[in-house]
Amino acid sequence: MSTTESDATHPWPYPSDDASPLSRLEKRLPTLLSVIAGMVDLIGFLTLGNIFTAHITGNLVVLAAVLVRGGPLNLAQALAIPVFILAIAAIWLLAGASRRRGPSLARLLLLIQFLLLAGVLIFSVVTNPSASPHGLMAGIAVMIAVSAMACQYALLRLAVPGALSTAVMTGNLTNTVLSLLDTLSPTQPLMEGASERLKRSLHLLFGFLVGCVVAAAAVSLLGDWAWSFPVALAGVAVAVR
DSSP states (O other), X not given: OOOOHHHHHOOSOOOGGGHHHHHXXXXXXXXXXXXXXXXXXXXXXXXXXXXXXXXHHHHHHHHHHHHHHOOOOOHHHHHHHHHHHHHHHHHHHHHHHHTOOXXXXXXXXXXXXXXXXXXXXXXXXXXXXXXXXXXXXXXHHHHHHHHHHHHHHHHHXXXXXXXXXXXXXXXXXXXXXXXXXXXXXXSOOSSTTHHHHHHHHHHHHHHHHHHHHHHHHHHHHHGGGGGHHHHHHHHHHHHOO
């Protein structure tokens, strides 16, 4: 039995009428989600005790350093890791129970991410966790934000598997450099589709950077209300078709 190009790109058996909507999502969603990820990561870092809400690797590194070298343990930073795992598992269970695939599943998970980010905004405005970034209220806000980002990670892998990562920029920077070298090289490229991969990676890098810059300005001007920016963009993402 032959394998079509669509099957190679999308390993799950999507209905044929979902192919075009899924392709549009792959083109339109990732850059927007990368902006959201940049905002969430930086707002969380600046207002919630220097914790990475979208970059779990950073929390693992800091936690490992504390365990080996000693020093005060930020409990919220340690809890962010198992909470992220549990949130991923919860999204997986929900996706299975919904029996949705492709764009239909993407819309459901985008809605969940929007609700979680809206929860962070409401909770932050009411409790003002940035006033005590290592306190209980900040810890709760961190867990909600981490769950929102876990939803975004799971969304891409489960519903839009052809998309690149929107939060881990190390891989996208690697793709950018390698694709740029392949594009400029006069010899045979080492990777297929270098120019398209370069374009996609640059969009994600630029989106994440824009999200970080806007978030830094928003925190300076609005404090806890800065969470309204990723909430607004998450609402836009729900409407993407």
